[in-house]
Amino acid sequence: MSIPGIPGLGQAAAAPTFAAGPATAAASTIHELQANSEWRFEVAFGQSIDVKVLSGTAEIFGTELAEKHTYTFRGTKSSIFTWHGCRLEVSGPCEEYTAEDTPMVSYVNTHFALEKLRDEAAQNGGEGPRVLVVGPNNAGKTSLVKLLTSYAIRMGRQPMVINTDSREGLLSIPGSLTATPFASILDVEQGWGSSPTSGPSPVPVKLPLCYYYGLPSPEDNAKLFKPVVTRLALAASSRLGVDPVVKGTGMIIDTPGVISQGKEGYELISHIVSEFAVNIILVLGSERLHSEMNRRFSQSTSGAVTVVKLDKSGGCVDRDDAFMRHTQEASIREYFFGDLKRTLINSINPSFLPGGEAETMDTGLYEKVEPSSMMLHCILAVMYASLRDSQETIRDATVMGFVYVAEVDEKKRRMKILVPMNTRITDRPMIWGTWPETTVSLI
Numbered sequence: 001m002s003i004p005g006i007p008g009l010g011q012a013a014a015a016p017t018f019a020a021g022p023a024t025a026a027a028s029t030i031h032e033l034q035a036n037s038e039w040r041f042e043v044a045f046g047q048s049i050d051v052k053v054l055s056g057t058a059e060i061f062g063t064e065l066a067e068k069h070t071y072t073f074r075g076t077k078s079s080i081f082t083w084h085g086c087r088l089e090v091s092g093p094c095e096e097y098t099a100e101d102t103p104m105v106s107y108v109n110t111h112f113a114l115e116k117l118r119d120e121a122a123q124n125g126g127e128g129p130r131v132l133v134v135g136p137n138n139a140g141k142t143s144l145v146k147l148l149t150s151y152a153i154r155m156g157r158q159p160m161v162i163n164t165d166s167r168e169g170l171l172s173i174p175g176s177l178t179a180t181p182f183a184s185i186l187d188v189e190q191g192w193g194s195s196p197t198s199g200p201s202p203v204p205v206k207l208p209l210c211y212y213y214g215l216p217s218p219e220d221n222a223k224l225f226k227p228v229v230t231r232l233a234l235a236a237s238s239r240l241g242v243d244p245v246v247k248g249t250g251m252i253i254d255t256p257g258v259i260s261q262g263k264e265g266y267e268l269i270s271h272i273v274s275e276f277a278v279n280i281i282l283v284l285g286s287e288r289l290h291s292e293m294n295r296r297f298s299q300s301t302s303g304a305v306t307v308v309k310l311d312k313s314g315g316c317v318d319r320d321d322a323f324m325r326h327t328q329e330a331s332i333r334e335y336f337f338g339d340l341k342r343t344l345i346n347s348i349n350p351s352f353l354p355g356g357e358a359e360t361m362d363t364g365l366y367e368k369v370e371p372s373s374m375m376l377h378c379i380l381a382v383m384y385a386s387l388r389d390s391q392e393t394i395r396d397a398t399v400m401g402f403v404y405v406a407e408v409d410e411k412k413r414r415m416k417i418l419v420p421m422n423t424r425i426t427d428r429p430m431i432w433g434t435w436p437e438t439t440v441s442l443i
């Protein structure tokens with residue numbers, strides 16, 4: 001483990017100096033990176049590159065790369081940063097350039113400030129900081145959350161990472177919200193790591209507490225999003241309560257970019273802040289949002305929220321709808337086919353009932369439906385609840401896992417589904433989210 005000292009601490013940021021403009025590398029190339037510089041790359045979907053650290057130290061969003069090990073990257077936009085300089089060997093086609101101007105010093109300083117709070121918490125038996133990261137789309141929120149998580153792990157901590165951005169699942173499929181205690185390093189090739197259903201992984205598998213929302217944006221159905229966040233916060237807080245190491249480290253909460261713009265979004269931020277009892281807000285790349293967060297939270301009567309502004313990295317790239325769609329499909333595939341050996345295909349005949357056959361109060365949260373051809377190639381969330389439970393209980397339940405609808409026979413009211421779970425699910429309510437829409441056949 002070698003978190004570096006803090007190189008360049010207190011120095012003014014250097015003027016942007018890109019070592020090279022975007023270029024396309026095909027054959028094997030050697031890159032010599034100077035200290036404090038970053039190699040940024042984009043690999044298209046359907047293509048892959050191999051990267052090897054020949055010498056020196058290098059990291060991806062805080063996770064150190066092993067020397068001489070070949071890492072393969074597919075369909076990704078990312079960067080490799082070095083504190084002390086390194087030599088990289090790269091083969092395969094990618095868009096790439098090297099940058100010397102990065103906000104890494106301010107990010108690592110933020111990490112050390114959080115460490116100080118964790119040390120203080122340890123002295124008085126308290127809780128580590130509950131950190132919320134907000135900012136517009138593609139401001140680098142998830143990358144910062146990864147970096148703070150990796151650095152905390154490298155210090156022997158175990159942060160609870162919360163994902164409230166349903167567009168990108170964290171160790172789960174898109175549409176879900178999760179809370180995951182991280183004790184071991186992140187898998188840099190996979191992003192966060194393998195989902196629990198994936199097979200053998202070089203990096204230990206993490207088990208998220210998973211809740212289901214089933215829509216891409218919190219604003220699509222705030223009436224559903226808010227209570228799901230509340231449940232997630234309750235579950236995460238109680239998990240914190242039973243694990244002293246996680247409690248002493250605290251939480252790091254990622255958010256969807258859409259809530260960082262506009263009044264409706266700010267209301268959702270307030271909801272997350274109060275449900276998770278957030279005490280640090282990191283604002284990425286928006287003066288306006290920073291001022292709004294200060295106005296709302298700095299002078300709060302409890303006075304307990306600290307708002308910090310951080311620069312957006314020049315490396316952040318916009319991801320268009322097609323790229324997001326590919327990413328979402330890749331994570332769905334990984335969920336179902338991470339380990340083919342453990343994949344089961346079941347034919348079941350459930351009356352497809354969120355809320356079940358028993359009389360339940362119709363609260364309008366979910367509509368009861370029969371198997372229909374509309375469900376073909378869709379994903380259903382199997383809930384830890386009973387068919388007799390109320391709709392609220394089902395909404396508030398955690399997700400057991402997800403199934404994929406491979407065939408539907410409307411006449412017989414039968415579906416053939418792909419079930420990557422080794423357990424009986426026919427007596428469980430399943431929720432059919434309208435998103436992500438699956439357009440391709442997985443099998």
Ligand SMILES: Nc1ncnc2c1ncn2[C@@H]1O[C@H](COP(=O)(O)OP(=O)(O)OP(=O)(O)O)[C@@H](O)[C@H]1O
Pocket residue numbers: 038040041076077078079135136137138139140141142143144165168255256257258313314315316317318319
């Ligand atoms: N320094 C960097 N160099 C190269 N790529 C980067 C860098 N930082 C972030 N990226 C890439 O930019 C994209 C956007 O970053 P990220 O996902 O962290 O933003 P976000 O604020 O979480 O976005 P959203 O709100 O849309 O979820 C990602 O593909 C990420 O890998």
